[in-house]
Amino acid sequence: MEAVYNLLIGLQTALSPFNLAVLVAGLFVGTFVGVLPGLGGANGVAILIPVTFRLPPTSAVILLAAIYWGALFGGVITSVLFNIPGEPWSVATCFDGYPMAKKGKACEALTTAFCSHFFGAMVATLILTFAAPIVAEFTLMFGPPETFAVMMLTFSAFVALGGKSAVKTVVATLLGFIMAAVGIDIVTGRLRLTFGSTELMGGFSFIVAVIGLFGLGEVFMTVEEGLKLEGVSVRMGVRTIFQTMAQLPRFWRTYIRGALIGCWMGIKPGGATPASFMSYGFAKQFARNPEEFGKGTMEGVVAPEVAAHAAGVSATLPMITLGFPGSPTMAVILGGLMMWGLQPGPMLFKENPEFVWGLIGSIWVANAIGVVMVLSFVPFFASILRAPFSILMPSIVFVCAIGAYAVNNRMIDIWYMILFGFVGMAFKKLDYPIAPMVLALVLGDMAESAMRQSLVMSQGSPLIFFNRPIAGIVNGLAVLFFFWPLVTALRDRIRKKLRAPVKA
Amino acid sequence: MKKQQRPNLRQWVLLIAMAVGVTGLWGGIAAAAWQPTKSVEFVVPAGTGGGADIMARFIFPLVEKHKLSPQPLIVVNRSGGAGAEGFMHVKEKKGDPHVITLTLDNLFTTPLATGVPFNWKDLTPVGRLALDWFVLWVNAESPYKTAKEYFDAVKREPSKFKMGGTGTAQEDQIITIQMEQAFGLKFIYVPFKGGGDVAVSLVGKHTDSTVNNPSEAVGHWKAGRLRPLAVVDRERIPLPEWNKIPTMKEATGFDMGYTMLRGIFMPPGVSKEVDLFRKGTETPEWKKYLADNALKPAFLAGSDYPKWLEEKEALTKDLMKKGGLVK
Amino acid sequence: MRKADAICALIVLAIGILVLYEAARLGIFGWSTSGPEPGMYIFLLGMGVTVGSLVVLGQVFVRSRKGEPDKPFIRLGGLKPVLYVSVPAAAMVLLTEFVGLYIAAGLYLAVYMRWIGKHKWITVAAVSILLPLVSYFIFDRIFLIPLPKGRFEDLLTF
Incomplete structure (x- = not known):
């Protein structure tokens, strides 16, 4: 097969001693920027662009890509340790990762996350290697109606994220949609919900809201519960890592489901964040022990991590095959590509194959080295939790403030963060679920644009969501999953009835 | 958040700055070249991956490679309100030479369509980098x-x-x-x-x-x-x-023409003598970039630039009015 | 808890009404060739939130009529530590507007560690000076993300 041959050449390129050294350096920088909220892969790449002029283009792109892979690994660490998601796609990892860390199982949570990450990335890389052109065609089938259908499917995962009170779940979700609607109306081009304020024109940033609601909200909750001013005792060590790894194959269903969701969503149209939520929601819906989710179950860490990183890797595919960046980091890399005189887009595969295959080869090598590297850091990261709470707590607040500011370089965002901190605490106490709210915030804008664009296309007819094959099927699935709890309840009742006579 | 009403301190500073500026003019040093003392915020009033963003992300490594600026340009996307957020941000940075923005035609269209209180005359026009065909x-x-x-x-x-x-x-x-x-x-x-x-x-x-x-x-x-x-x-x-x-x-058979601006602006009240972009447009990488992306090389600076902007604005306004797009 | 629930619902109600008002400005009813009017989407959101908050208010009312036992919103003795964290945090942000994030954070760290954590002065000084300094080098110098410096910006840039 041609792909195998090309891949071998790519691997050979990536494994040359010089490129290997470049790759490890990139992974280090990437993990570092990924760990710090407010710094992301984009910053790491931007800072090293000048260095890349002294490297041959293939080494240069390996360096930049390695930063990207490293940053993907790093994003999860703060979610697990402090409930502060370093990147938007790590939000769902907080749901169970942080409760695990709170129970003193930070080491297990991190190991689970990294291994799941590795698995997701590898599945996506396989697809990237052997099916890139086919997948690119698949991507093209997704227009606005299909995008909307996928959003609906993601929303059906809401059902699993709901709180105790149905009304409050609805209210929290709608508040998320309202926040997402602030800004400009794409169809009419008019400003809405800005009330004449420049600050509101930019809308509410997802990551700022999440740092406030989760990170700061958690700090407030913890002090209110009267946690002692000392660190959590953490079980750690190499043995813990291996013991955890041995438990992972049990979740093979979640692994496969998550990887598939991730690959699909990463390519088109949602991206890593919806993928992680969708995977988490479905894992909970289909789990035997759904009540354990949110309290620190390993499966709740596996699901979002697998999907997010499968999506993160497969997001490179649109850039290589179609020439548009799937993420800000990719946008920066794109600028670099053009600086080296490469034209991103469908011709890259044909005109610069050595470059593309070098990049794909580097994904294989980078993830293999990366997982070993971050796993060896696990005890170190986990030991941070041993620091006295009275030092850790104000440091967390400081880091949160940096993270909130750096998203858009706006002072107002730090204020929003404090505000969201209080909202997060109040909502948690009053049983308003936060998860559907942030999911609505991140998807609301995308879902609404897709819906309105579709209606413009069909001249106002809602039939467009059902008479196109993919849109129809996905919408049908969404409805099915939305009523899944009802279906299972019904099934259980029928079973009971069937058994009842036997018992009687 | 009522942040617009800052204390008068700012106005004082402005007055002093203006006084210094006038004195400087007499001393003949007003045209002093642009010398940033810290990293420069390069505002893109559009989202990541669009035409303006890609150009800005290309300019960043270009500046680094040819050492065109003593301080790096940091690309910041402020895309809210079809770019209005970015324009208002630059407008508010009065007298700050560490803010540069790269705009497209939304410089004209966004205020016309949304009614945001902004006009390109609120900024300092520095230069036109290129024009984009359709x-x-x-x-x-x-x-x-x-x-x-x-x-x-x-x-x-x-x-x-x-x-x-x-x-x-x-x-x-x-x-x-x-x-x-x-x-x-x-x-x-x-x-x-x-x-x-x-x-x-x-x-x-x-x-x-x-x-x-x-x-x-x-x-x-x-x-x-x-x-x-x-x-x-x-x-x-x-x-x-x-x-x-x-x-x-x-x-x-119908004569029709429309090209789009790719222009550089800075906040009001700063010197427009920025030679960084003129030098940048003379590099071989820039020329290759223009050719690869089929952009019209049309560098324009000095007093001709505002004159051109004025004409372009009138044209855009006229077309938008005819199309019923002005709010 | 009930009082807090009611207050929260009232705030949500206010947001809902604000959204409805904005929807009315944009035009709500009608379905043209470009789909619904621009205000319809946010009208539906505003309506949902308004109705939802009223239902929550109703539930609170019913529960208090029934005389169900109520839990306090803030655990007894829990208020003080929350204030100890939140008030200095808000003060830090306010201070940031004037002296910048680094100095504000240094002071915040010092105050919290000394008065709440009762750490030794040497630890306090080390953390509250080193952490902002390290952050300064990471963000402002290496990654070129200028964090806010407040009014004294020019004095701090070197």
Whole structure:
């Protein structure tokens, strides 16, 4: 097969001693920027662009890509340790990762996350290697109606994220949609919900809201519960890592489901964040022990991590095959590509194959080295939790403030963060679920644009969501999953009835 | 948040700054070259991946490679309100030489369409980097070989053909309306968030045509997925391959021209003597970049630039009024 | 808890009404060739939130009529530590507007560690000076993300 041959050449390129050294350096920088909220892969790449002029283009792109892979690994660490998601796609990892860390199982949570990450990335890389052109065609089938259908499917995962009170779940979700609607109306081009304020024109940033609601909200909750001013005792060590790894194959269903969701969503149209939520929601819906989710179950860490990183890797595919960046980091890399005189887009595969295959080869090598590297850091990261709470707590607040500011370089965002901190605490106490709210915030804008664009296309007819094959099927699935709890309840009742006579 | 009403301190500082400025003028040092003392915020009033963003992200490594600035340019996207957020931000940074913005035509269209209190005269015009052409594209598998054939088909079935474009009441829709009025057509205009999405939607046959900029569609054209029908300008694009595309007049008999600004602005009250961009446009990398993306090399600075902007603004306003796009 | 629930619902109600008001400005009813009017989407959101908050208010009312036992919103003795964290945090942000994030954070760290954590002065000084300094080098110098410096910006840029 041609792909195998090309891949071998790519691997050979990536494994040359010089490129290997470049790759490890990139992974280090990437993990570092990924760990710090407010710094992301984009910053790491931007800072090293000048260095890349002294490297041959293939080494240069390996360096930049390695930063990207490293940053993907790093994003999860703060979610697990402090409930502060370093990147938007790590939000769902907080749901169970942080409760695990709170129970003193930070080491297990991190190991689970990294291994799941590795698995997701590898599945996506396989697809990237052997099916890139086919997948690119698949991507093209997704227009606005299909995008909307996928959003609906993601929303059906809401059902699993709901709180105790149905009304409050609805209210929290709608508040998320309202926040997402602030800004400009794409169809009419008019400003809405800005009330004449420049600050509101930019809308509410997802990551700022999440740092406030989760990170700061958690700090407030913890002090209110009267946690002692000392660190959590953490079980750690190499043995813990291996013991955890041995438990992972049990979740093979979640692994496969998550990887598939991730690959699909990463390519088109949602991206890593919806993928992680969708995977988490479905894992909970289909789990035997759904009540354990949110309290620190390993499966709740596996699901979002697998999907997010499968999506993160497969997001490179649109850039290589179609020439548009799937993420800000990719946008920066794109600028670099053009600086080296490469034209991103469908011709890259044909005109610069050595470059593309070098990049794909580097994904294989980078993830293999990366997982070993971050796993060896696990005890170190986990030991941070041993620091006295009275030092850790104000440091967390400081880091949160940096993270909130750096998203858009706006002072107002730090204020929003404090505000969201209080909202997060109040909502948690009053049983308003936060998860559907942030999911609505991140998807609301995308879902609404897709819906309105579709209606413009069909001249106002809602039939467009059902008479196109993919849109129809996905919408049908969404409805099915939305009523899944009802279906299972019904099934259980029928079973009971069937058994009842036997018992009687 | 009422942040607009800052104490008078700022006004005082401004007064002093102005006094110093006037004194400086007498001393003949007002035209002192731009010397940033800290990293420069390079504001892109658009999202990541669009034309303005990609150009800014290209300029960043260019500046680094040729040491064009003593301090790095940091690209910051402020895309809220179709760019209004970015413009207002730069406007508020009065007298700060560490803020630069790279704008497209949304400099004119956004305030007109949204009523945001902003006009380009609120900023310091530094230079025009290039102009962007518009090309009428259809899917390569569609039966239309010329613009005339396509327009005839659209005319036969009004409100059936979908024109994809970036945003609402922005340049793509202005051109669409111009075409509709000139040829008596009716398109369904479908707004997307960025030029890349627009091109992909055409390749995927979710729309029937686009007026994408060359850079947004060139890859798909080379891959044989899209077909250019006409350039929306009075002259052909003087680049190999591109020069085979006829102008609107050649293709349809109707003279039509629209090019888009890619201009540099700074906050009000700073010196516009920034030689960084002039030097940048003379580098071989820049020239290759323009050729690769089929951008019109049209560097313009000094007093001619505001004059050109004035004309461009009047033209845009006129077209938007005719199209019923002014709020 | 009930009082807090009611207050929260009232705030949500206010947001809902604000959204409805904005929807009315944009035009709500009608379904044209470009789909619904621009205000319809946010009208539906505003309506949902308004109705939802009223239902929550109703539930609170019913529960208090029934005389169900109520839990306090803030655990007894829990208020003080929350204030100890939140008030200095808000003060830090306010201070940031004037002296910048680094100095504000240094002071915040010092105050919290000394008065709440009762750490030794040497630890306090080390953390509250080193952490902002390290952050300064990471963000402002290496990654070129200028964090806010407040009014004294020019004095601090070196």
